[in-house]
Amino acid sequence: MNIRRMLFIVLPALFILNNAVAYFIFHSGRSVQESYNVMLDRVLLYKQIAGQTQDNLRAMNGYIVDRSEDSKLAFLRQKEGLEALQQKLASQITIPATDLTFRSYTHMVDTFMAQEAGVIQAASSPDTLAYIAFYEEAERTAAFIQEEGYQLIDLELSYYQPLYRQVLVQTEGMNQWGVVIFILTTLISIVLAYRISLGISRPIRQLAHVAQRMSNGDLQGPIPQLPAEHEFGVLARAFEHMQDNLKALIMKETEGLEKDKQLKEMELEVLQNQMNPHFLFNSLNVLSKLALLEGAEQTSDLTVTMSNLLRYNLRKLDRPVRLRDEVEHAKQYFTIQQARFRNRIQFVMEIDEGGLDVPVPMLTLQPILENVFVHGIEGMEEGAVIQLTITQGSGETLVAISDNGVGMSAEIRDALLDVDGEPQVSRANGQSTGLGTRNVFKRLALFYGQKDLVRIQSDPGRGTKVLLRLPAEGKEVGDVSLTDRR
Amino acid sequence: MRNKGWTLGLLGLFLVFCYVMLQFLISTMHIGQLVGQMEPHSEAEKPPFKHIVLIAQELDNPFWRTVEKGASEAAASRGMKIDYLGPIRINPAEQKSLLEKSIAAKPDALLIQGIKEPQYDRLISQAIDQGIPVITLDADEPESRRLTYVGTDNREAGRRMGELVARAAVGKGRIGVIIGSEQAENQQQRLEGFRAAIASTPQFEIIDIRASNISRIQAAKQAEAMLKQYPAIQTMVGFSALDAAGIVEGVKAAHRDGMLVFGFDDIAATRQGITEGAIKASIVQQPHEIGSVAVQLLASHFLGGKLPQQYVTGTYILDATTLTPASSSP
Numbered sequence: 001m002n003i004r005r006m007l008f009i010v011l012p013a014l015f016i017l018n019n020a021v022a023y024f025i026f027h028s029g030r031s032v033q034e035s036y037n038v039m040l041d042r043v044l045l046y047k048q049i050a051g052q053t054q055d056n057l058r059a060m061n062g063y064i065v066d067r068s069e070d071s072k073l074a075f076l077r078q079k080e081g082l083e084a085l086q087q088k089l090a091s092q093i094t095i096p097a098t099d100l101t102f103r104s105y106t107h108m109v110d111t112f113m114a115q116e117a118g119v120i121q122a123a124s125s126p127d128t129l130a131y132i133a134f135y136e137e138a139e140r141t142a143a144f145i146q147e148e149g150y151q152l153i154d155l156e157l158s159y160y161q162p163l164y165r166q167v168l169v170q171t172e173g174m175n176q177w178g179v180v181i182f183i184l185t186t187l188i189s190i191v192l193a194y195r196i197s198l199g200i201s202r203p204i205r206q207l208a209h210v211a212q213r214m215s216n217g218d219l220q221g222p223i224p225q226l227p228a229e230h231e232f233g234v235l236a237r238a239f240e241h242m243q244d245n246l247k248a249l250i251m252k253e254t255e256g257l258e259k260d261k262q263l264k265e266m267e268l269e270v271l272q273n274q275m276n277p278h279f280l281f282n283s284l285n286v287l288s289k290l291a292l293l294e295g296a297e298q299t300s301d302l303t304v305t306m307s308n309l310l311r312y313n314l315r316k317l318d319r320p321v322r323l324r325d326e327v328e329h330a331k332q333y334f335t336i337q338q339a340r341f342r343n344r345i346q347f348v349m350e351i352d353e354g355g356l357d358v359p360v361p362m363l364t365l366q367p368i369l370e371n372v373f374v375h376g377i378e379g380m381e382e383g384a385v386i387q388l389t390i391t392q393g394s395g396e397t398l399v400a401i402s403d404n405g406v407g408m409s410a411e412i413r414d415a416l417l418d419v420d421g422e423p424q425v426s427r428a429n430g431q432s433t434g435l436g437t438r439n440v441f442k443r444l445a446l447f448y449g450q451k452d453l454v455r456i457q458s459d460p461g462r463g464t465k466v467l468l469r470l471p472a473e474g475k476e477v478g479d480v481s482l483t484d485r486r
Numbered sequence: 487m488r489n490k491g492w493t494l495g496l497l498g499l500f501l502v503f504c505y506v507m508l509q510f511l512i513s514t515m516h517i518g519q520l521v522g523q524m525e526p527h528s529e530a531e532k533p534p535f536k537h538i539v540l541i542a543q544e545l546d547n548p549f550w551r552t553v554e555k556g557a558s559e560a561a562a563s564r565g566m567k568i569d570y571l572g573p574i575r576i577n578p579a580e581q582k583s584l585l586e587k588s589i590a591a592k593p594d595a596l597l598i599q600g601i602k603e604p605q606y607d608r609l610i611s612q613a614i615d616q617g618i619p620v621i622t623l624d625a626d627e628p629e630s631r632r633l634t635y636v637g638t639d640n641r642e643a644g645r646r647m648g649e650l651v652a653r654a655a656v657g658k659g660r661i662g663v664i665i666g667s668e669q670a671e672n673q674q675q676r677l678e679g680f681r682a683a684i685a686s687t688p689q690f691e692i693i694d695i696r697a698s699n700i701s702r703i704q705a706a707k708q709a710e711a712m713l714k715q716y717p718a719i720q721t722m723v724g725f726s727a728l729d730a731a732g733i734v735e736g737v738k739a740a741h742r743d744g745m746l747v748f749g750f751d752d753i754a755a756t757r758q759g760i761t762e763g764a765i766k767a768s769i770v771q772q773p774h775e776i777g778s779v780a781v782q783l784l785a786s787h788f789l790g791g792k793l794p795q796q797y798v799t800g801t802y803i804l805d806a807t808t809l810t811p812a813s814s815s816p
Contacts, residue, residue: 024510028517035524095524100569103537104591111590144587160524167520174513177506184503191499195492 002229003199010192014185021181028174032167039160042092043153046105049089050149052082053112053142060116060138064123064131079116086113097159098152105148112141203232207239219247264446267439281310302339305332315362320447323390323397323470324356330365330388337373341384345377348387355392358470361447367436368401368466376405376464395472402465407458417441417454444468535567536594538784540777541584542572543599543624543670544700548753549727549773553623556777557597564785569593576700578669582606589613595784596620597777600627600635602671619787621780624773625672626796633787635796636780638771640675643801644725647676647748647769648683650803651721652690654766655746658720659690662712664733666700666726676725676750693719698729702755705732706739713740721746731755734764752804760806767805775799 059075086109094102115138122131206224213221223240226233288303312329315321327349334347369386377384389400408416416438445451448471458464540557542550554570561568571588573580578601585598589612596613600606600622610620610630619633626635651661661684665673677695684690693716698705705728713719713736722737722745724730730749737745749756752770759765776799783793802808 021507021510024514028514028521031521032517035521038525099535100537100567104539104569104588104593107592108587108590111592140586141590144590147587148591163520163524167517170513170516170520174510174517177510177513180506181503181510184499184506188496188499188503191496195496 003196003231006196006199010196014189014192018182018185021178021185025174025178028171032171039156042094043156045085045088045092046149046152049082049085049105049109050146052078052085053109053145056082056112056116057139057142060119060135064119064135082109082113086110095156095159098155101148101152101155105145105152108141108145108148112138112145115141199230200232203230203236207232207236210239210243214243214246219243219250264442268443271436271439278314281307281314284310302336305335308332309336313363319362320359321362322356323358323360323399326360326362326365327351327356327388327390329363330369333366333369334386337369344380344382345384345386348385350387350389350391352390352392352397355390355397358397358472360470361440361443364440364444364468365399365401367440371437372401372403372405372464375408376403378405380405393469397470397472399468399470400465401468402463404463407460407462407464408456409460410458413456413458417456444470535565536784536788537569538566538595538597538781539569539571539588539591539593540597540623541581541588541599542570543581544576545570545572545574547572547700547727549624549751549771552773553777556774556779557781558777560778560781564781566594566781566784568781576667578603582609585609585613589616589618592616593618594788597623597780597784598627599623600625600630600632600671601669602627606630619784621783623776623780625670627671634783634793636783637672637776637797637799638801639798640672641679641682642798643750643769643771644676644679644681645683646679646801646803647723647725647750648680650767650769651680651723651746651748652684652687654748655690655721657689658746659687660716660718661690661692661721661723662709662716662719663692663695664698664705664708664712664722664724664726664729665695666698666729668697673725680723680725698724698726698732700726700728702728702732702735705729706735707732709733709736710739711736713737713742713745720744722748724749727751727753728755730765730768731759734759737764756804757809760804760809763806767803769801770804771801772799 056075056078059071059078063071063075065071089106089109092102115134119131119134119138122134125131203224203226210221210223213219221243223243224232224236226236284303284307288300288307291297291300291303309329309332312325312332331349338345338347365388369388372386377386383404385404387400387402389398389402391398391400441454444453450471453469453471455467456464457467538557538561540554542554544550550572554568558568558570571584573584581599581601582603582605585596585606586609588596589609596618598610598620602625607627607630610627610632613620614631620631622630622632622635622637624637625640626632626637628635655661663677663680665677667673681692684692694712696708696712698708705724709722709732722733724733724747727750730747731753733747733749737747747759747765749759749765749768750771751768751773756765756768760768779797779799783797787793
């Protein structure tokens with residue numbers, strides 16, 4: 001059941017129940033008390049009338065004896081008192097058991113009043129002692145009234161006695177049941193309160209537990225199943241939805257990563273395929289031989305260099321090589337470029353031989369040099385200097401490729417270094433903005449499992465310097481172990 | 487299931503609660519009923535009734551109780567109520583006082599026993615003056631202004647007893663008599679009738695007469711004393727209801743065998759005596775009829791009917807042969 005509805009029903013029900021019990025106890029107690037009062041009122045009235053009759057008699061006696069105005073007033077006052085009581089008596093409702101006695105009693109009071117009137121009348125007559133007989137009668141009647149009054153009280157009491165005994169027994173029983181009822185309502189209240197609080201706290205505890213597991217990365221925690229109309233049902237379902245969404249999101253992310261990786265492999269493949277290698281390689285060999293036959297030795301040499309360059313490029317890309325091979329390859333590449341640019345460029349190399357044995361991914365240096373030629377110094381008429389410096393650091397080899405070309409903006413530099421970002425769109429002149437360079441950086445990061453290996457120092461108009469840190473350990477190059485060569 | 491358990495538990499608790507609540511309500515209702523009984527009903531519900539005062543000779547005397555029963559039964563159907571009064575022990579002075587008190591209470595009618603006393607006569611006159619009809623029962627007050635008398639013809643009853651004794655006690659003619667009260671008119675009349683009956687049979691004579699004061703203990707005591715004083719007594723007669731049973735005790739105490747005992751009225755002790763053979767026979771009056779007839783006469787008086795001067799109820803003889811009594815009128 002809905003917690004709200006439950007509270008709405010249970011609380012007023014308990015309240016009404018308790019009040020009803022209290023009311024019944026109060027009500028029956030009150031009716032018992034009322035009946036007591038009714039009886040007591042009557043009994044007191046009988047007693048009062050008997051007393052008043054006696055007082056009347058005394059006052060009458062006093063008046064007859066001294067016949068003063070004072071005593072007459074006193075007598076009349078008493079008489080009025082008795083008349084008032086007589087009227088009250090006449091309006092009494094009696095119980096059946098005292099019907100006859102009550103009637104007798106009423107009549108006796110009437111008789112007494114009549115006799116009293118007779119006494120007063122006789123007392124005022126000339127025969128001064130005529131009242132005596134009337135007075136004696138009135139006296140006797142007063143005695144009878146008293147006697148009858150006692151009998152009435154006796155009858156009333158003996159009529160009530162068994163009833164009261166039963167009432168007491170029933171009241172006792174009622175009190176006992178009342179106590180049991182109070183205990184039971186308390187018990188029911190406690191049970192209901194416990195049930196309702198459990199209905200609130202249990203789902204909260206379960207949800208909190210699931211939330212805890214979720215925050216720890218476990219998305220398989222069971223969501224508590226609650227009925228649709230339950231307030232926490234909404235919360236639980238929202239929670240479940242959230243969990244499902246999270247799961248879906250994570251799956252999507254994993255798929256995206258996988259796709260990225262494939263894409264990168266494809267990029268490499270495409271890069272390689274751009275070379276259109278075999279045709280060029282064969283053609284170059286023919287050209288070399290032809291140039292030799294025609295006595296153009298320089299052309300022949302250049303063609304051989306070109307061929308070597310191509311051969312190097314045709315090697316399997318995913319196999320690492322030593323830095324020495326890369327340097328050799330870079331020299332040959334430079335030779336080709338030297339032939340093209342003649343004296344406009346100067347290639348300076350400072351090589352620390354000890355650092356040349358570190359393993360590197362293939363085609364690491366060439367794309368960077370290519371970038372230097374394409375972007376860095378292309379517009380320079382003369383005096384362009386490209387420097388390749390390799391120094392051996394502790395546990396790593398430092399490779400620096402610097403030029404004195406146009407340099408690059410911080411924006412481009414950051415774009416190049418942003419390995420994870422999307423490739424930049426081409427610049428205005430249509431050539432790729434260092435797609436190869438970025439590719440190198442990415443491959444280095446993947447190869448060494450580190451991201452902070454590349455730094456670029458560049459000032460627009462003053463040149464660019466690319467610094468590579470190549471860690472000496474961790475990768476084997478071909479069949480030669482690094483330790484052997486140390 | 488957990489919820490099911492909860493529901494069942496709550497339901498059980500609720501049922502127990504309902505049971506207790508029911509008990510509680512029943513108690514409350516009982517109290518309500520009892521209180522309702524205590525509280526007087528309004529005057530309008532009560533039909534008007536006539537208040538008849540019946541003053542007995544003795545309050546718990548079986549004879550008078552039977553009179554009251556007959557009167558009450560007759561009164562119930564006629565809109566009358568019987569107010570039964572009487573002295574605890576037989577006491578003519580208190581009887582008189584009760585009459586006086588009853589007159590002060592102005593009932594609709596008075597049923598009293600005659601005591602044959604001028605002051606009693608005057609009280610009866612006073613009642614008649616106040617418009618209260620008076621009927622005498624059991625014993626008459628012939629000189630007073632009572633409306634009528636209902637009861638046994640005591641002289642006739644005494645005569646019947648005499649005849650009974652004369653028939654039954656042949657050869658045992660010396661008789662001791664216990665009477666209820668020497669003042670009571672009815673006792674005197676019974677004795678007169680008895681005397682008249684045995685006067686005609688020569689062998690019978692009354693040796694002694696003593697009063698039991700309508701007390702079984704007194705009857706026993708007097709009987710024993712009488713038998714000690716007059717060992718010749720062969721037959722004992724009791725003229726009031728308790729005398730026969732008292733005489734039987736007295737006879738036993740005096741160690742006298744072969745004594746014939748006769749009594750009046752039909753009380754349990756007398757019946758037992760007859761069954762055991764200790765009592766020969768009893769002349770039984772009809773108190774129930776007396777009460778009933780008195781009320782019937784009153785009813786006709788209230789309707790303006792003329793009443794007879796007296797109404798005599800019959801007697802019958804209760805002895806071993808008629809223990810299941812068959813009434814016979816005199």
